[in-house]
Amino acid sequence: MARTASLSGFPEWLPEERLVEQHVLDSLRRTFELHGFGSIETRAVETVGQLLRKGEIDKEVYGLSRLQDDEGEEAKGKHDPHALALHFDLTVPFARYVVENAGYLAFPFRRYQIQKVWRGERPQEGRAREFTQADIDVVGDGELPFRYDVEIALVIAEALGALPIPEFRLRINNRKLAEGFYRGIGLPDTAGVLRSIDKLEKIGPDKVAELLKSELGATDEQAQAALKLAGIKTEDTSFVAQVRSLGVSNDLLEEGLNELEQVIEAAVKRVPGKVIADLSIARGLDYYTGTVVETVLVGHEQLGSICSGGRYDALASKGNRKFPGVGLSIGVTRLVSRILSQDLAKASRAVPTAVFVALTSDESWGEAQDVATELRSRGIAAEVAAKAEKFGKQIKFADRRGIPFVWFTDEDGKHQVKDIRSGVQVDADPATWTPSDEDIHVQVVAAPAS
Amino acid sequence: MARTASLSGFPEWLPEERLVEQHVLDSLRRTFELHGFGSIETRAVETVGQLLRKGEIDKEVYGLSRLQDDEGEEAKGKHDPHALALHFDLTVPFARYVVENAGYLAFPFRRYQIQKVWRGERPQEGRAREFTQADIDVVGDGELPFRYDVEIALVIAEALGALPIPEFRLRINNRKLAEGFYRGIGLPDTAGVLRSIDKLEKIGPDKVAELLKSELGATDEQAQAALKLAGIKTEDTSFVAQVRSLGVSNDLLEEGLNELEQVIEAAVKRVPGKVIADLSIARGLDYYTGTVVETVLVGHEQLGSICSGGRYDALASKGNRKFPGVGLSIGVTRLVSRILSQDLAKASRAVPTAVFVALTSDESWGEAQDVATELRSRGIAAEVAAKAEKFGKQIKFADRRGIPFVWFTDEDGKHQVKDIRSGVQVDADPATWTPSDEDIHVQVVAAPAS
Numbered sequence: 001m002a003r004t005a006s007l008s009g010f011p012e013w014l015p016e017e018r019l020v021e022q023h024v025l026d027s028l029r030r031t032f033e034l035h036g037f038g039s040i041e042t043r044a045v046e047t048v049g050q051l052l053r054k055g056e057i058d059k060e061v062y063g064l065s066r067l068q069d070d071e072g073e074e075a076k077g078k079h080d081p082h083a084l085a086l087h088f089d090l091t092v093p094f095a096r097y098v099v100e101n102a103g104y105l106a107f108p109f110r111r112y113q114i115q116k117v118w119r120g121e122r123p124q125e126g127r128a129r130e131f132t133q134a135d136i137d138v139v140g141d142g143e144l145p146f147r148y149d150v151e152i153a154l155v156i157a158e159a160l161g162a163l164p165i166p167e168f169r170l171r172i173n174n175r176k177l178a179e180g181f182y183r184g185i186g187l188p189d190t191a192g193v194l195r196s197i198d199k200l201e202k203i204g205p206d207k208v209a210e211l212l213k214s215e216l217g218a219t220d221e222q223a224q225a226a227l228k229l230a231g232i233k234t235e236d237t238s239f240v241a242q243v244r245s246l247g248v249s250n251d252l253l254e255e256g257l258n259e260l261e262q263v264i265e266a267a268v269k270r271v272p273g274k275v276i277a278d279l280s281i282a283r284g285l286d287y288y289t290g291t292v293v294e295t296v297l298v299g300h301e302q303l304g305s306i307c308s309g310g311r312y313d314a315l316a317s318k319g320n321r322k323f324p325g326v327g328l329s330i331g332v333t334r335l336v337s338r339i340l341s342q343d344l345a346k347a348s349r350a351v352p353t354a355v356f357v358a359l360t361s362d363e364s365w366g367e368a369q370d371v372a373t374e375l376r377s378r379g380i381a382a383e384v385a386a387k388a389e390k391f392g393k394q395i396k397f398a399d400r401r402g403i404p405f406v407w408f409t410d411e412d413g414k415h416q417v418k419d420i421r422s423g424v425q426v427d428a429d430p431a432t433w434t435p436s437d438e439d440i441h442v443q444v445v446a447a448p449a450s
Numbered sequence: 451m452a453r454t455a456s457l458s459g460f461p462e463w464l465p466e467e468r469l470v471e472q473h474v475l476d477s478l479r480r481t482f483e484l485h486g487f488g489s490i491e492t493r494a495v496e497t498v499g500q501l502l503r504k505g506e507i508d509k510e511v512y513g514l515s516r517l518q519d520d521e522g523e524e525a526k527g528k529h530d531p532h533a534l535a536l537h538f539d540l541t542v543p544f545a546r547y548v549v550e551n552a553g554y555l556a557f558p559f560r561r562y563q564i565q566k567v568w569r570g571e572r573p574q575e576g577r578a579r580e581f582t583q584a585d586i587d588v589v590g591d592g593e594l595p596f597r598y599d600v601e602i603a604l605v606i607a608e609a610l611g612a613l614p615i616p617e618f619r620l621r622i623n624n625r626k627l628a629e630g631f632y633r634g635i636g637l638p639d640t641a642g643v644l645r646s647i648d649k650l651e652k653i654g655p656d657k658v659a660e661l662l663k664s665e666l667g668a669t670d671e672q673a674q675a676a677l678k679l680a681g682i683k684t685e686d687t688s689f690v691a692q693v694r695s696l697g698v699s700n701d702l703l704e705e706g707l708n709e710l711e712q713v714i715e716a717a718v719k720r721v722p723g724k725v726i727a728d729l730s731i732a733r734g735l736d737y738y739t740g741t742v743v744e745t746v747l748v749g750h751e752q753l754g755s756i757c758s759g760g761r762y763d764a765l766a767s768k769g770n771r772k773f774p775g776v777g778l779s780i781g782v783t784r785l786v787s788r789i790l791s792q793d794l795a796k797a798s799r800a801v802p803t804a805v806f807v808a809l810t811s812d813e814s815w816g817e818a819q820d821v822a823t824e825l826r827s828r829g830i831a832a833e834v835a836a837k838a839e840k841f842g843k844q845i846k847f848a849d850r851r852g853i854p855f856v857w858f859t860d861e862d863g864k865h866q867v868k869d870i871r872s873g874v875q876v877d878a879d880p881a882t883w884t885p886s887d888e889d890i891h892v893q894v895v896a897a898p899a900s
Contacts, residue, residue: 006546006550007493007495007497007534010493010495011493012490012491012492012493012547013490013491014490014551014554014555015488015489015490015555015561018488018489018490018491019488019489022489033802033831034802034826034829034830034831034832035826035831035832035833036801036802036803036831036832036833036853037802038465038468038469038800038801038802039465039468039469039472040462040463040464040465040468041462041463041468042462043457043460043461043462043580044494044566044568044580045457045460045568045580047457048517060516061516061517061518062514062515062516062517063514063515063516063517064512064513064514064536065512065513065515066510066511066512066513066570067498067511067512067513067535067570068511084457085517086514096456097462100456101464104464105464105465106800106801106850106851106852108836110801110833111465116494118494118495120516120517130493130494130495145836145837147815147836147837148836151834151836154819266816269816270819270823350488350556351486351488351560352483352484352486352487352488353486365597366716366719369604369720373720376484376485379484380484381483381484381485381486382484382485382486383485383486383560384601386558386595386597386598386601387595387597400556401556402556403486
């Protein structure tokens with residue numbers, strides 16, 4: 001960001017920055033829809049009871065109250081489960097939506113959802129209080145074939161690959177693999193082990209080993225085995241042999257190995273270089289039950305994960321009916337902030353307008369509008385001058401707004417169009433003249449890698 | 451709405467309803483951008499001080515507080531001017547944005563803004579607590595030529611005209627005209643007169659006359675003159691002669707007559723049948739200083755205005771620097787709710803997917819993905835079956851999701867595609883086969899007028 005947000009943690013973009021964000025959002029939408037994901041939006045507001053059901057730490061949540069309350073809502077108190085609050089992600093609201101609308105949806109239900117979410121955390125680089133997420137999920141009714149785990153990783157790799165961002169890597173692991181392994185080496189508190197392993201990047205292997213020993217009663221051998229597993233990172237399916245060489249045997253481990261192998265195998269073939277098997281990925285305390293994913297932007301590792309998620313076998317349920325799902329969430333604001341702050345991509349101009357129609361006289365406004373209407377009917381964005389100032393002044397006006405072409409019509413009705421970057425002026429017919437593909441719409445292009 | 455929102459006043463759409471909303475939003479965006487309006491978004495959150503600056507009734511505003519507050523924000527109290535609250539429209543945040551970013555914007559600044567806003571009002575038909583507005587404004591630095599008032603009315607008429615909605619009418623008046631007239635007949639409290647005239651549709655002319663007499667000390671003659679003015683409604687510029695025939699003379703009145711004449715003259719020519727001069731339009735207590743607009747959906751008058759706004763000479767200011775503007779705001783949720791509840795338009799299918807690629811065997815998933823990739827590379831949305839069930843079951847699956855085509859590849863690599871609506875199955879090549887224009891993308895079409 002060139003400027004400082006006037007409210008810390010609530011970024012706002014200038015028009016030319018917003019064009020970059022729009023490009024990112026349009027590109028994501030296009031990829032998602034090409035893969036058959038339909039859009040939904042959920043309300044920004046959930047009940048506090050709904051939001052805290054999954055045990056999320058409540059300090060991140062913004063509660064709502066009407067400034068002048070005359071219906072006793074305030075009396076509820078903001079911790080009342082019926083009180084209203086802003087959603088902090090799109091997964092919890094989506095789970096509620098699926099349960100509420102199960103009778104109207106065709107399963108497996110594929111949806112994308114691009115919306116703002118709010119978290120009252122302390123703002124820092126890569127962490128805003130209001131930010132946009134772009135989620136895709138596939139949710140089944142009762143069961144959901146594992147193949148969707150493979151598919152969703154491919155869709156996200158394709159979606160991220162179409163954005164004007166540096167190289168990225170999906171780091172993929174599988175909870176079954178990790179949990180089966182821990183059980184196989186005699187550490188039954190698998191959640192506890194995952195919690196410690198999750199701290200690997202922050203505190204290093206020695207301290208993790210200490211934690212495993214002091215908090216989970218692991219032997220030195222067990223701690224070293226868990227760390228060896230977490231140390232496995234491969235760009236192909238060779239992780240399978242590496243895990244097997246550790247000599248641990250467990251059914252859940254086998255299931256996890258098989259699942260992760262399928263994901264990596266398909267990714268190596270279909271999106272080469274975008275995915276690695278990374279057995280250190282734990283995804284903290286989240287509700288994942290199989291595949292887990294984090295995504296790093298190469299060269300921007302300190303930004304944190306730009307896309308995370310995985311498989312959850314019971315995100316939502318309605319009585320005995322369970323809705324397993326698999327999904328991934330892209331941190332759009334985190335990505336766009338980085339693109340803008342490091343000039344990774346730029347809009348070719350600051351406005352949608354391609355042509356500024358100049359006025360010869362104040363009375364010619366109607367004819368100028370006719371020219372603009374003709375251009376617009378062919379998809380060329382055009383605006384008309386409001387005043388018949390000197391041509392030099394009108395050209396300067398267009399230039400200041402970043403508009404590439406100025407249109408002139410003389411008193412005999414002869415049309416000319418000037419490319420104000422090159423100064424080249426040519427005869428033109430409003431019914432046929434068309435700017436180049438680069439100029440007709442705003443282009444957002446990645447900066448050449450430095 | 452087919453269903454009841456699970457939280458009153460917070461509507462959510464099913465996927466096929468969301469497609470209608472997306473169509474409306476895409477269409478508005480397209481028209482706005484063709485006319486050179488660029489997108490901005492402002493944060494959802496403003497300070498209470500900013501929101502209440504214009505004297506808005508504070509009972510409509512949702513205040514925010516972090517559920518677990520450990521930084522003393524709560525201590526501020528929700529009426530503290532630095533406390534945070536959700537915006538209730540897009541005009542007040544836009545004014546703040548213009549002032550904060552004036553140094554980075556090129557004036558006159560043309561922007562559109564499509565976002566959710568929140569009002570804690572009692573929900574009723576056409577009035578939600580969370581809803582989407584689509585605003586366009588042109589804002590000048592110091593001055594803004596009147597011509598933009600004409601232009602913005604034309605742009606909005608074109609934008610609404612491109613939507614799948616019934617006939618609409620922009621009802622346009624001018625504050626200068628009304629205020630000049632009231633002064634001309636000796637009623638200097640023009641705001642008071644406007645307030646009474648604003649009640650005309652609700653309480654009728656007799657009660658408005660009483661109000662004018664009892665509250666503003668108007669004579670019977672003055673009250674009748676004010677009512678006569680408000681009774682003038684013309685589809686062309688003949689309102690000018692009708693006003694003149696009332697025999698009132700005032701400079702501001704003349705200025706207003708001239709301005710309104712310019713708007714109506716251009717509209718009659720460029721968007722015939724969409725606009726009327728309606729001298730009863732007052733726009734309540736708002737900050738308008740010239741052109742004022744309300745919009746009625748013909749046959750749905752009780753829905754209220756679907757698009758309102760006008761000219762404001764000092765929406766924003768920064769020291770001595772003033773930013774006059776003119777803008778209009780479309781009530782997207784109000785429109786979409788009505789489209790859906792009355793089946794005014796429908797999506798041609800419930801999902802973006804055009805082609806469902808069936809599996810011959812579980813092992814053929816990779817080849818099926820190749821077919822889908824080929825189709826997607828040509829802009830055809832495709833998804834692949836997750837399981838090699840019997841073809842009948844796979845066709846039923848596609849049918850249930852509303853997908854029109856199913857793709858089959860036999861063991862010899864021969865491709866066929868079946869239109870499951872007609873049952874017609876033909877040979878096809880994934881590199882060249884293309885659905886009809888009606889089928890390649892979801893279409894949203896207006897229902898034939900009944």
